[in-house]
Structures are given as structure tokens and as C-alpha cells.
Amino acid sequence: MGLKKPSRRYYAFLPMESTTQKDLLHSLRSVLGLVDFARAEITVEVYGQIFMVSCRREFLYRVRGAIALKYQVKPLAVSGTRKGLQRLLARQGIKIAVRKGKR
Amino acid sequence: MEEKELRGSKVFADLFVPGAFKEQEQFLKVAEELEIRIAPGNYDLLVTNDHKELRKNRRKYLLAAGIAKSNKEAAKLLVDTYYDFIIIDGFRLRRNVAQMARRYETPLLIPLFYYIREEKLRELSRTLELLNHYSFIFLIGSGAETLGQLRAGRDLAAIAILFGLYPDKAHLAVTKWPLQVIKRAEELERNPAWGVEIWD
Numbered sequence A: 001m002g003l004k005k006p007s008r009r010y011y012a013f014l015p016m017e018s019t020t021q022k023d024l025l026h027s028l029r030s031v032l033g034l035v036d037f038a039r040a041e042i043t044v045e046v047y048g049q050i051f052m053v054s055c056r057r058e059f060l061y062r063v064r065g066a067i068a069l070k071y072q073v074k075p076l077a078v079s080g081t082r083k084g085l086q087r088l089l090a091r092q093g094i095k096i097a098v099r100k101g102k103r
Numbered sequence B: 001m002e003e004k005e006l007r008g009s010k011v012f013a014d015l016f017v018p019g020a021f022k023e024q025e026q027f028l029k030v031a032e033e034l035e036i037r038i039a040p041g042n043y044d045l046l047v048t049n050d051h052k053e054l055r056k057n058r059r060k061y062l063l064a065a066g067i068a069k070s071n072k073e074a075a076k077l078l079v080d081t082y083y084d085f086i087i088i089d090g091f092r093l094r095r096n097v098a099q100m101a102r103r104y105e106t107p108l109l110i111p112l113f114y115y116i117r118e119e120k121l122r123e124l125s126r127t128l129e130l131l132n133h134y135s136f137i138f139l140i141g142s143g144a145e146t147l148g149q150l151r152a153g154r155d156l157a158a159i160a161i162l163f164g165l166y167p168d169k170a171h172l173a174v175t176k177w178p179l180q181v182i183k184r185a186e187e188l189e190r191n192p193a194w195g196v197e198i199w200d
Helices: A021-032 A033-042 A057-070 A082-090 B001-007 B026-035 B050-062 B069-078 B095-104 B110-115 B122-130 B153-162 B167-174 B176-190
Strands: A006-016 A045-047 A050-056 A075-078 B045-047 B063-070 B084-087 B109-111 B138-141
Touching: A006 A082, A021 A033, A021 A045, A021 A057, A021 B001, A033 A050, A033 A057, A050 A057, A050 B138, A057 A075, A057 B153, A075 A082, A075 B153, B001 B063, B045 B050, B063 B069, B063 B167, B063 B176, B069 B084, B069 B095, B084 B176, B095 B109, B109 B122, B109 B167, B110 B122, B110 B153, B138 B153, B138 B167, B153 B167, B167 B176
Parallel strands: B045 B063, B063 B084, B084 B109, B109 B138
Antiparallel strands: A006 A050, A006 A075, A045 A050
């Protein structure tokens, strides 16, 4: 018995052009469509210049594709947990204080 | 399983960036930031449909490609062994052309932004769905004409997945397969007589 695979994915990226949380959500909504957008349970958080998008695991590629379709971004890290993402970013010398999850 | 594939190779290559013919240094700078190798830039690329010009200048370049504007033209270009790959210029790929590409072992390159710019999203989706069912090498490129259209390797794969390509194939099309094409071209270049494969 291994550990349970996280059901969500956390994706951090750095947009090459300036954008806002609202614009990003709007573009995701227009590319994915209302149904997929709702099913993916997307949240967007901004930490300085770095954006963190979280979604359901099976929607990660589509969400990344939808972001890449409109914005030129530098992908930084993908993880199953907030803490994991924070660690991966720390390895690259980026420190962000991610807020705690629901628990 | 999908994630394991995506974690595998870290070398991404985009073999068709038309904007880099004019502003190569700037494109190289952005490509380096996005951790991707581009042609032209990192690799020399000759793009021509003229067979005479191709034969004359082939040895000066590492890679050579032709741009097909229709299925008929693609079929014509695929027969020429001097090409390393054929660029599909925003049309819906037919099954017989895919079969030809497999038979002649010449990869097809899908420049994503050629389709997106001209809003031919249905054609892109149908083409990628067709490629899912064939076991031959194909490449995914950005087809970027401006700096803003250049994308990171995983992002190119993610766009292709969004339009219906299988994740494992999308990843191979931006990592392993372009590098195979480059390796093959480099081996051909090293040979004393161009185009002749020497068997040990």
C-alpha cells in the first residue's frame, strides 16, 4: 500500500508579459468552456510575479494548454501539494509563502 | 503514466521558428529563457520548395524542410529524400499523406501557431486526432513569427494535448523525435559522400 496520489495539481509559472488573476481566469474560462472550467475546479493565486494555478489532476494538461495558448510563460514547477511546490520553487531560489490549504 | 513520460527528457526542440530568420539573436535569447532549442538559431535550417535550390544548397545546412500548402503538395514533397521534414501549412492532414510520411520515413511538422493565427482550430484538432492513430515520427513546432508566439517545450505539448493529441505522443513530438531528426542529419553530414549511409 503506497501513499494516496494527490487528486490536485499545483502549477507555478512566470508570465513573460504582465497579466492579472482576473484576466487569466477569463482566458481559462473562454478556452476550456463553462463545463470543463467548473469540473476542473481551478483556482489562481498570485505571489508577486509568480502565478500558481491549481486544478484537478486530470485537467492539468488542458489547463496548461489553455494558459500557453494565450500567454507566453516560463514554467517553474508542478506538484501535487502546496508544500511540494514550495520546496521545488525553493530549489530554484524562489521563496514564496503559500497559504495553507483547507486542513 | 502520463506524468512519468512528461518527466523523462529535458531537451526540448522547436524546429520551425520562421521569425528567427530575421531576428535570430532575440529569438535565441527568449528560447534560452524558455529552455528550448530552435531552428533556425541553434540548428541551421533551409526552408525551400524549389528542388534545384535544395540540391544546390543542401550541404550548407544541417536541416532542410519544405512547406506544404495542401495535401497534394505534401505528397509531392514527401517523395524527395533531401528533406528532413515537411511543414504542414495549416490544412487538415489526409490519411493518405500520413501513410506516405510513414512509408518514406519523413516526419511531418505541425506548426501550432499557423493554425491558431488563421483560426483553423478544427483543422488542427482533426490533424492531431489523425496523428494519434499512426505510429510514425512527427514533430510539433510553434511556427512563431513574433517573439510572443514562442513557447516552452512542455507548453507546446500541452497545447497539442488540449487539441486532442495523446500526452505521450505530444511529449515525444517535442523532445525525442526532433532530436532523432537532428541526430540523423548530423550523421549524414559527417559522411564523406552526403546522403550515403555507411554500414559497419
